[in-house]
Amino acid sequence: MKKIIWSGLAAVVLMAGGCTSEESSTAPAETEASNEEKEAAEQEATPEEEDKQEDPVKEPEQEEPSYAAVEPLTGEGTNEASQARPLAVMINNHPDARPQTGLSEADIVYEVLTEGELTRFLAIYQSGHPERLGPVRSARGYFIDLAEGYDAMYVAHGWSPEAKRMLQGGAVPYLNGLFYDGTLFQRSAERRAPHNSYIYYEDALSGLESKGYELQKDIPANFYREEGFSAVSADSAEDVSVWYSDKYVVQFSYNEEDGTYERSSDNTAFTGEKAAEQVDASNVFIVEAPHRVVDEAGRRQINLEDGGSGLLLQHGEALEVQWRNEGGRLLPYKNGEKVPFQPGKTWINVIPASAGLEESVKDIES
Structure with a gap:
């Protein structure tokens, strides 16, 4: 990953200099007195003028919206958190099943291989x-x-x-x-x-x-707010591809304006049934796990218990982490400390450990 380079902006201060001209030694005295009176008058200011100069117009401050609660699976502010039990739905990802319906509205989506080179989605709604x-x-x-x-x-x-x-x-x-x-x-x-x-x-x-x-x-929540991310050192990750195979590649491109990663599949924007439903996420969590084919149909067993290496994409940056299974949830850790997800939707891609992050995750341009 390319390191982020923060560029400092040089401050340029323009100094206004005063100009003087020599007065003729033969100038009338009345002219000299007149100039002195004029300068004295210009230096005097009425209290009203001084007040006007000292009170610049202030822009009204925009207050951060205040919420009574947060949604447990997105961390987004709300005045009335939903108590609905999560609904997890198996969504088909065969080419003949695209575009899917409802994926863009899921709080969390897991993408995992099933048979062959095809993935399937577990879309969780709450x-x-x-x-x-x-x-x-x-x-x-x-x-x-x-x-x-x-x-x-x-x-x-x-x-x-x-x-x-x-x-x-x-x-x-x-x-x-x-x-x-x-x-x-x-x-x-x-x-x-x-x-x-x-x-x-x-x-x-x-x-x-x-x-x-x-x-x-x-439902318990695991999030922190925007300011929490600045304490984490990470690499630049604005355009990332996840290779499940040579025939199936997923791309995530960072949209700085929205602060989310937009998902594409095989270089095609991944939308819902309505073309405007671009699938995106505030968090993209890529984890490697051991995969093993167990029958002639190509079904797999995938070890999601023992943890391993992961890559967490947030705010256009990538953080190398370890993942752990806590009560059935795959969560990121760094130096033994949990790295909570940013508020918003989360997309979790599980890739085979045999290829690993080094081979499976690349800059899109590489």
Whole structure:
């Protein structure tokens, strides 16, 4: 990463010099007296004039907005924090499933490989939600573990053998489209299965509630405000690519005006179903973890328990960190101290440790 170079601006002070001219020794005395009187008059100022000179116009100070609380998964200020239990939804990332619906409104998104070179998204919603979600895809065990870390309800359409055992064993509250296809889950006629399963957010909640699950929870937060970041030494990281393979590359480009990273996929802006829904995040957390293929279908086991190296992108800078699993959440640490996420949305990319950060994360121009 390129080191940030802070450029100091040189202050240039313009000095105004006074000019004098020689007076003729033969000038009339009346002229000299007149000049002296004029200078004396100019040096005198009325109290009103002095007050005007000493009281420059002050710009009104803009007060920082004051909030009664913060949203637990984004850290953003609010006057009434949501008590909604998080909803974690499996979102398809096959090329035939793009553009997806609802990703831009997720508080947290995990992107992890499933089979082959394809990733899948676990989109977690709590502070707000879209009207509709999808395409919804099948469950995997490590995504269930992540959902459990947020005490989230879990929505998928289908499951692997491992995920089936976990869900039927009560790992998390869940809703599976296999049992609600055509009722709670709707198929889009514009796409082919399995890339066309959608669910309305309110339908997901009603389905979960009908199964007796609690829809309200107290959720802990892990954030600090803008001024906290200046204490962290980091490298420049305005344009970063994450290589899952030669065929699938994710890009994050820093938007200084918004203070967020805009996501692209294979050099194409990653938007929602509506082109204006640019997917972005205040925090991009890239972590390496051991991956192992476990069956002929190419399914993987991914070790998200033991921690490892990570890279945290915030404010156009990259900080090398270690990640730890705390209660199912992947969190960044530096020198043994937790580095809380900045207020805003968070995108977490899990990459294979076999390639690691050195090979998988690059400047876009390199």
